Amino acid sequence: MIRIVVWDIDKIGIDWFDRNTNTDMIEIVDMVSTEEGTDGIPIEILMEYADEWDYLFIFTRKVASMASEIVNKLGIPDERVVFPLDAYSLCDHSEMARKVFRNNVERRIAWATQKRLNDYVTCTVDGLSYIAPSYDNGIIANMYINNSNWAKEDMERFYDLSHQFYDLNDEQTYFCDIGANIGTTCIYFKKKLDPGVKILALEPVDSNFRLLKINMNLNDIAVEDELVLPYAVGEHDDRSQIYIHATNSGGNSIVSQKSDKTQDIIIRSFDSLMTERGISAGELKYLWVDVEGYELNFLKGARNTIREMNAPIVMEFLPEVVGANEGLERYVETLKEFFTGFIVMQDAGNKRHEITELSSFSNEEPMDLFLLK
Known part of the structure; x- marks a missing residue:
């Protein structure tokens, strides 16, 4: 039996244990108090009871560095400290991890090993292969650990809703x-759901754009036969900067500063791009929009195309970002120009909401909207 003390800083530890551990192999002997007045043992005196526990499990993504500094100052040995949400930490405690964890532990350890050894990592899931930077703890990490293409279920649902x-x-x-x-x-989408489509892909970040083309060729999609362009989309043709996320290649954003690193980019309005390339609204079959809070700008620059097209569109909705930048009311008013309703992709069933109902989602988590004309 492995005796564990839990420091649940992000308040997700107990639920995580229930889903990911072999409960017959562990005993939670105590909790570290996370704030004054809460149950548990103060972290400062944990080593006074060192003989009563084997490992300290620290659950946090937000302040892992700070937590690591605290335990180091208190003299808690590194070999007894585990960050279960960090694949590197599981790799450092691989023998224990193989006993304790039941979900994907071998893939988590293999992922951490690959990241440590290489600047780029490879991942093959669902018969498709991808190359990504090793610093990326977002999409590619999720795919590797869970052995499934990112947003696979969402894409399949989008395909079904589109034809319905x-x-x-x-x-x-x-x-x-x-x-x-x-x-x-x-x-x-092209390889698994609708092989007949022609890809029109827009990606403004240089490193992502290079890998986008590499990954298409890697999966027998000839880039020269598709339309792959190094642009962001916005209300007008313009130039701007995009903030580069330090650990998530899918989290780069024009409106949300997630790091001090930036890249100069070209912004095109979708309408002007369609005109320049000689593509009519009637040729568009599906639109998948994920622009990290810049959705309203995309809509304003795509007015003519959206009015004329009969293509389904799914678009990420980030209530916190929309509220901070453009205002939810303005966002809803713009959507009302083109759409009458929406379905929340994450919800079970096909419940239709009126566009005006979106105002009531202001305090919700990010979601994807299937928009209805």
């Missing part, structure tokens, strides 16, 4: 991946 609510025809050819990152969406 829109009358699609053979003249519609383009799958538009706006904010394509390294290609995990457009590649899966």
Whole structure:
């Protein structure tokens, strides 16, 4: 029996234990108090009871560095400190991890090992292969550990809803991946759901754009036969900067400063891009929009195309970002120009909401909206 003390800083530890551990192999002997007045043992005196526990499990993504500094100052040995949410930490405690954890522990350890040894990592899931930077703890890490393509269920649901609510025809050819990152969406959609589509992928960040093209070729999609462009989308043709997320290649954002690192980018309005490339609204078949809080700007620059097209569109909705930058009321008013309702992709069933109901989602977590004309 492995005796564990839990320091649940992010308040997710107990639920995590229930889902991921072999409970017959562990005993939680105590909790570290996270704030004054809460149950548990103060972290400062934990070593006074060192003979009564084997490992200290620290649950946090937000302040892992701070927690590590605290335990180091208190003289708690590194070999007895585990950060279960960190694949590197599991790799450092691999013997214990193999006994305690039941879900994907071997893949977590293999992932951490690959990241340590290489600048880039490879991942093959659902018969598709991808290359990504080793610093990326977002999409590619999730895919590797869970052995499944990112947003696979969402894409399959999008495909089903599209054919249920829109009358699609053979003249519609383009799958538009706006904010394509390294290609995990457009590649899966073309290879697994609708092989007849032509990809129109937009990705403004240089490193992502290079990997997007590499990953398409890696999966037998000839880049020269598709339309892959190094642009962001906005209200007008312009130039700007994008903030580069330090640990998530899919988290780069024009509006949300997530790091001090930036890159100069070109912004195109979707309408002007369609005109320049000679693509009519009737040729668009699906639109997948993931632009990290810049959705309203995309809509304003795509007014003519959206009015004329009969293509389904799914768009990420970030209430916190929308509220801070444009205002939810303005956002709803813009959507009302083109759409009458929406379905929340994360909800079970196909409950239709009126566009005006979106105002009541202001305090919700991020979600994806399937928009209805």
